[in-house]
Amino acid sequence: MNNIKYFAGIDIGSLFSKVVIIDEKSNIKAYSVLQSGAVYKGAAETAMNNTLAKAGLSMGDISYIISTGYGRARVPFADSQVTEISCHGRGANFVFPEVRTIIDIGGQDSKVIEVNKEGKAVKFAMNDKCAAGTGRFLEVMAVSLGVDLGEMSTLAEKSKTDVEISSMCTVFAESEVISLFAQGTEKADIALGVYRSIARRVTGLFGQVGKKEKVAMTGGVAKSKGMVEALEKSIKTTLMVPEEPQIMGALGAALIAREKFAQA
Amino acid sequence: MSKHKTNRLKTTKLIGPMVDKHWADLRTAKKRGEMVAWCSGPMFIFPYAMGMKCHFMAGYAAYAGGRGAADDLLKIAESEGDMLDTCSYHKAHMGMAMAIKKGIPVREDVILPMPDLLITGRLCTEMSHYAEGLYRRMDINVVGIDTPPPVNESLIPNLEKYCEDQVRGSLIPRVEEICGKSFDYDRLIEIMAILKETCILRNECWEYFKKIPSPWTLWDYGVSIAPVFYMMGSPDAVPYYTQLRDELAERAEKGIGAIEPEKYRVYWDGWLPWGFLGQFSRKMTDLGIVPLVGRYPWEFFPHPETIDLNGDPIKEFVKQVYSNGGLAKQNLPNMSLPSIQKWVEEYSLDGLIMFSSKSCRMWNLGHPDFIKAIEKKHNIPGVVIEGDMVDSRMNSFGQIDTRLEALAEMMAARKK
Numbered sequence: 053m054n055n056i057k058y059f060a061g062i063d064i065g066s067l068f069s070k071v072v073i074i075d076e077k078s079n080i081k082a083y084s085v086l087q088s089g090a091v092y093k094g095a096a097e098t099a100m101n102n103t104l105a106k107a108g109l110s111m112g113d114i115s116y117i118i119s120t121g122y123g124r125a126r127v128p129f130a131d132s133q134v135t136e137i138s139c140h141g142r143g144a145n146f147v148f149p150e151v152r153t154i155i156d157i158g159g160q161d162s163k164v165i166e167v168n169k170e171g172k173a174v175k176f177a178m179n180d181k182c183a184a185g186t187g188r189f190l191e192v193m194a195v196s197l198g199v200d201l202g203e204m205s206t207l208a209e210k211s212k213t214d215v216e217i218s219s220m221c222t223v224f225a226e227s228e229v230i231s232l233f234a235q236g237t238e239k240a241d242i243a244l245g246v247y248r249s250i251a252r253r254v255t256g257l258f259g260q261v262g263k264k265e266k267v268a269m270t271g272g273v274a275k276s277k278g279m280v281e282a283l284e285k286s287i288k289t290t291l292m293v294p295e296e297p298q299i300m301g302a303l304g305a306a307l308i309a310r311e312k313f314a315q316a
Numbered sequence: 317m318s319k320h321k322t323n324r325l326k327t328t329k330l331i332g333p334m335v336d337k338h339w340a341d342l343r344t345a346k347k348r349g350e351m352v353a354w355c356s357g358p359m360f361i362f363p364y365a366m367g368m369k370c371h372f373m374a375g376y377a378a379y380a381g382g383r384g385a386a387d388d389l390l391k392i393a394e395s396e397g398d399m400l401d402t403c404s405y406h407k408a409h410m411g412m413a414m415a416i417k418k419g420i421p422v423r424e425d426v427i428l429p430m431p432d433l434l435i436t437g438r439l440c441t442e443m444s445h446y447a448e449g450l451y452r453r454m455d456i457n458v459v460g461i462d463t464p465p466p467v468n469e470s471l472i473p474n475l476e477k478y479c480e481d482q483v484r485g486s487l488i489p490r491v492e493e494i495c496g497k498s499f500d501y502d503r504l505i506e507i508m509a510i511l512k513e514t515c516i517l518r519n520e521c522w523e524y525f526k527k528i529p530s531p532w533t534l535w536d537y538g539v540s541i542a543p544v545f546y547m548m549g550s551p552d553a554v555p556y557y558t559q560l561r562d563e564l565a566e567r568a569e570k571g572i573g574a575i576e577p578e579k580y581r582v583y584w585d586g587w588l589p590w591g592f593l594g595q596f597s598r599k600m601t602d603l604g605i606v607p608l609v610g611r612y613p614w615e616f617f618p619h620p621e622t623i624d625l626n627g628d629p630i631k632e633f634v635k636q637v638y639s640n641g642g643l644a645k646q647n648l649p650n651m652s653l654p655s656i657q658k659w660v661e662e663y664s665l666d667g668l669i670m671f672s673s674k675s676c677r678m679w680n681l682g683h684p685d686f687i688k689a690i691e692k693k694h695n696i697p698g699v700v701i702e703g704d705m706v707d708s709r710m711n712s713f714g715q716i717d718t719r720l721e722a723l724a725e726m727m728a729a730r731k732k
Contacts, residue, residue, distance in 0.1 A: 122714060137722040172729040175691065176722060180702050260684045
């Protein structure tokens with residue numbers, strides 16, 4: 053009989069669903085990242101089953117589950133819900149204990165979070181309702197450029213000229229990109245301009261929270277080297293990026309699940 | 317299933333019929349041969365003293381929003397050329413005016429008679445647009461009264477004099493001309509006496525926000541605001557607040573909270589979300605968050621004891637806008653931060669909510685600064701929530717929920 057206790061965090065984002073299963077010593081047993089699709093409940097079940105299979109576990113082996121992300125209320129098998137703000141803070145601080153500020157650019161929003169030494173969120177600022185400055189914005193821009201997100205980063209490295217792209221509205225920015233094409237602007241310059249546009253938005257949020265070293269970046273967008281570099285330049289700080297930045301919210305949720313189970 | 321429940325006050329159930337009667341009287345005023353004034357600031361007390369039926373801008377927008385009619389009015393205003401992010405109070409009026417002018421069908425209970433006089437209290441630039449728009453489209457008599465917010469205390473005497481001169485020099489003569497009679501100073505003093513008594517009672521009620529648990533919430537005060545403002549001088553005002561005070565005293569005595577169990581006590585900055593009080597209330601109740609005080613609801617005659625009924629009534633009233641009041645003073649961050657800091661201690665607050673209206677820039681000034689300053693001094697967290705007073709398109713409850721829950725998590729982390 054398996055006496056080890058396991059805990060799961062499930063982060064249902066607007067674009068991707070992420071699940072992390074940890075054991076009682078907080079070691080990551082397995083994780084998954086799958087596209088969310090339109091039905092959050094289905095996405096949660098698929099991602100959970102996928103991760104359980106990877107870990108060689110069944111649902112009965114999981115002692116406590118916390119859901120987070122925009123679809124957190126649509127996870128019927130979760131024991132409780134915690135916001136992605138607390139979860140990203142906890143996850144990043146677990147991976148980098150010296151981190152006090154976290155920048156998370158998710159599909160639907162971007163946020164800057166200050167955490168205390170226990171990784172608990174004490175302050176945050178989020179983008180307003182416009183998608184400019186978010187992962188969705190980046191996706192739309194990549195489609196306009198006719199590249200995927202990985203190619204966009206490689207492309208931006210070849211930029212030689214600065215191009216300004218509006219950070220006020222995703223739709224306006226898309227129109228700008230089309231106009232820039234029409235003017236013969238290089239794709240590489242546009243790609244870097246898009247990163248700088250997002251960096252400008254996030255820098256405003258960063259200023260609201262205030263810089264507390266060290267600073268980490270989480271979320272799927274942190275996989276983009278061009279984005280990280282543009283942001284580092286804009287906020288004048290080196291960013292610590294976890295090996296798998298996209299699962300930090302789910303990891304934080306799993307860590308909080310372990311804590312809640314212990315308190316119960 | 318929420319662990320928290322709301323205990324509704326008996327007295328606040330009386331306000332709906334009072335407010336409905338006020339607007340119904342206004343709707344039918346012209347048919348009775350009465351004259352009507354629309355006002356965007358506190359200066360409506362002057363036409364009111366002359367027997368004109370008075371409408372108050374924010375009160376109307378809140379009323380229309382509460383009845384679910386705001387979206388239709390805003391749509392009409394935008395189709396007539398108003399921009400999406402223009403003040404939604406202004407647009408609600410433009411929508412109504414254009415609905416009348418062009419015969420566009422909207423709910424009958426949000427249609428008011430076109431005014432004989434529009435008094436625009438120009439506290440912000442939108443008020444100028446409001447006056448200009450109605451004047452241009454409906455050819456309405458307009459008197460603009462500038463009430464600029466003071467940057468510091470030293471400017472107040474001059475601004476007060478400026479305001480007083482406008483009332484004496486242009487508003488009162490215009491009202492006299494329209495009404496065809498001399499200004500009724502006795503009635504003005506009578507209204508101010510009722511206002512003073514009502515606001516003193518209101519302040520006694522406000523003291524109960526200090527009780528733990530609090531027997532009422534800021535939403536309860538929000539729905540009770542009409543008798544201390546756009547229904548000032550109403551014979552119903554004093555009995556209403558007397559009953560409210562007595563009910564709060566009884567609750568406090570018995571230790572009954574408005575939300576039970578009370579978990580977090582928060583400050584609310586900016587406009588109240590009139591059209592969405594129920595949605596905010598349900599979410600905050602689920603989290604055990606009790607909204608208690610705010611500078612916007614406090615701006616209505618906070619120091620009624622200073623009203624000298626034997627003094628010059630115009631001077632006394634203008635003082636309530638400036639030196640003895642909050643109406644103009646509370647709008648600038650440096651003038652209101654000391655009050656908010658004091659309230660954090662007086663009302664044992666755990667957190668701050670800055671309601672940032674997408675269509676009102678003035679009330680959003682300083683939100684991040686407030687959070688930073690108060691967090692530094694009092695170690696309580698704050699959050700900015702974007703939305704609008706009446707425009708449903710500006711309120712995204714998915715995002716609002718996340719921010720409120722995150723605030724609750726941060727307050728929990730600090731309480732431990």
